[in-house]
Amino acid sequence: MIRIGNIFIKTILALLFIAYSSLFSQTKINAKISDTKVGIGEMFTVSVTIDNSSARVLIDDIDGLMLRGTSQSVNMMYSSGTFKSIKTYNFTYIADREGKYIFDKITIKINNRTYISNPVEIEIIDSPTRNNDNYKPDSNKFDNFMNYADDIYVDNNINKKEVYLYEPVYINQKAYSHIPVTVLGFSKIPDRTDFISYSDSSDYNSFTEIIDGKRVSSIPLKREVLYPVKEGYKSISTYPFTFEKEGMFYDRVQYGEETFSINVIPLPDKEGFENFSGGVGNFVFSMKANKTNIAVGEELLITMEVLGEGNTSIITMPEINDNITNYFSVYQPKVYETNWFDNNKMIGKKTKEYILVAKSEGSFAISNINFCYFSPNDKTYTNIYSLPINLIIQGSKVNDSSFVNNNEKDISSISIRDTYLKEDKYFKILDIKIVYFYIIILTAVCIFIFNYKKINNIKFSFAKDNNDNRIDNIFKYYNSNNRKEYCKSVEDILLTALKNKFHIKDDNILYEKLNDYIDDEKAYEIKNIIDKCRFELYSGKSSDNEDYHTKSIELIKYIKELKIKK
Template identity: 25%
Template structure:
């Protein structure tokens, strides 16, 4: 049993290997091709499981462009002596377009299938300029009168890039026309791609929208011709620049060979030859300051709508540049700042003709007169490089004088032109230039600040004390008298001093009254009290004997001089005055 199982499994394994066997074969339709032709590369797999093979990778092939691939498969079943054999063929077909002339090797192509390495054989392909394919017969229309008729495709179908000027200055426009010449019946045309206009500004002038040929004579032969593309180019670099070639896909209808043949359409790729252009830098010498890159030939003019206006009225001021050149690619001349005339932001319009290299650039300013007077819009200059004369040319507009008269209106209707002042930028404020450079004192930390507080506060107790004194004075007459006593004494002393100088008897009267009223006030007794009463009162006070006697002595002397006849003598006055002074100074020191 075990042995039988083993044999069976061997058979299965054998079968598996047998079926897995796949062979590969590859071939091309031709080994010598023209650069505009295509080759077909076919890779064919044969085997039981060929269907399961994936599309081989042909990215290793150099020098060719893969235009697309297709695959097909077929299977074949043969039964021989009751044994069935099944063969599957899978083929992949690639369309390859050569990229350049030369000899190229199509390398072996590897395909792996279930540990089996399948490799195709390599082969060489030679690419030549001439098409190796038989050219299709040319259109009937051209066959009649021509004697020398070339059968070559390149003689009968070509694309020419016509450049109007091959030696230009930078920014000087050139026009390139791509023109197709053919003798074939063409059923369809399409662009293979957009050429890369490096180092040029490009403006499209013309691209056809439908196929329309015209007959023309080219080198003595008749051709159908059609303008495929027209561009204006402005070189942005100097040196030898290359105008790129245009690539076209052309479908040519072949003639039917028989009644049953309707003819077929074959596709060809054609390319124009690239054209070199020499671009020179604009000369530096004599270049005007206001040159802003205009190259070509231009006219510069200015227009004004009105020169006699009133305040608040507006007029238009127009600058116009008309001509041929890089009209889109330069800056407009700058208008100088003018006072009293308000230029509203201009309206710039560019009108380019169909040829893209000539046109008109217009700048229209709306100007509002803001003040009365006569103002001049100065002449404005515009410089460009003239490619014909090969030098810089500066053109000037004429200047205008505008007379602005007083407006009849009482106000200037400027509100339409007035706008709020716009912020044009922001920045930090400017530095402070004048300042006193003293260290900032914080008053709260300053001694004098608090001293003022203290002094101000001190005024309250002062006024309170003052008030108390006032109250004492007004509430107590005796106190008042005591306070005023000295004043009265001084008054009488003054009088006494005067009298003593003139030796007047009234001297004694003055000192008696003064002294007695002073003492009375101090002792708080009646003013009119006699000397005896005063003296007896003084006795109770603590007075020195000496002073008491002096006071008594003065009073006695006064009585003597006033009431006793002959008691007054001029000699005594001087002596008594000295005594009085001594006494008074002593009394005033006494506290009663």
């Protein structure tokens, strides 16, 4: 009986998993190209951004275009007890030959399914499109470097020396070299006490540039955006990087540390703009509803979205009309936020979702919803008003022509901007939510009856292993800037995940065994985080509360889902 019960449970769970993943799994993909026209010898980038999913992105070789490097970056957000991630895959090319080139086979593989993006095109011409004025450091030190006074030069570029409160300040660090070098990483973390900081480290891939007729190697090191939170004159130090020169004897040198002074000025008087959201930058604001014809008792989703260049984390989103409660029951709204680098700009998106339930018949308009921000370029406050949404509420279920359901369409290609991919296979017979409800109840009862002892053991084991609430503690230590306990907790949770997955007890052989089980890139990322934590612990040098846990959580998920090589 127990054997039959277990088989039944496993079968039901498998059907549920397939059905739910088919009906509700949805991944947002945004593919784009940095330029539409470049000259021979100029670089451009093809980027594919994927929400809430890891993927393999494949681009076929194209004769006439030279792939010079690839990189990945991940932005993660913690909201309502769950993590959301945005992963960007970048492919950097140099144009070798004139012509028009089409990227028509960008293949994205997600969860054993393959998607192909629609074509994107770039034109390569003989003359430079950037007026032959590619960025060149303007300093005597760089001129001396170009005359071979030194082997390595690190350029630290800051975009502004005077900014408004909360206005983004961008710092880009790039190395130039006459000889083969290896970038080992940065040696210390500068103080960022008076700033909110976001950064995106490079993979330290080397590119060849022609400057003043001379060939040099260039290595992107780091790009960072700082949002000042205090007024007055502030000092900003850049990251120092350690380089290893290749040769008979490996020579390690350090370059890159430089201090800049900026003046942070206050925002102008807000008189007449008391609804100021806190946003400083350039934004667009929109509001939409998933349907406009609804019946009493039906749910309605209202979505507000702020998108633009600026720090969205401090923005207060607008409220919906107060008198909407005459027609709807309004649930507590949910707010989501994501940030990512788009070329050399930090873009933020903040979304606020309201779920409403219609309770009275009639017509209602959601209007006069405005978002107020300060534009540093225009030096003024600006109000943006969303378009009105006219709602019709009837007393019985209506055919909603304003809401389009694409469930019947199999999608095999995606548009290049902001398109939702849906799974291309469905179990239509299970497309009844009440059936799922009863199946879940029956499944839970079966699991409880046939696996009572196992559930107790798992519960005990889970409680034992998680008494310290590791994730909660990591956030607590991070938010209180308790670096000692934070680093201990991050290192411990990573090592525990590895040991449990691969059944390794000895710390001394753990690193040696990593490459036996996982690929080199992931092994390097794991070692890098553990080494950083240990460096802080053993050196006693505290960072500016650098975030290790975001990447760690992603790696732990990767470790748990990994199939062990045999």
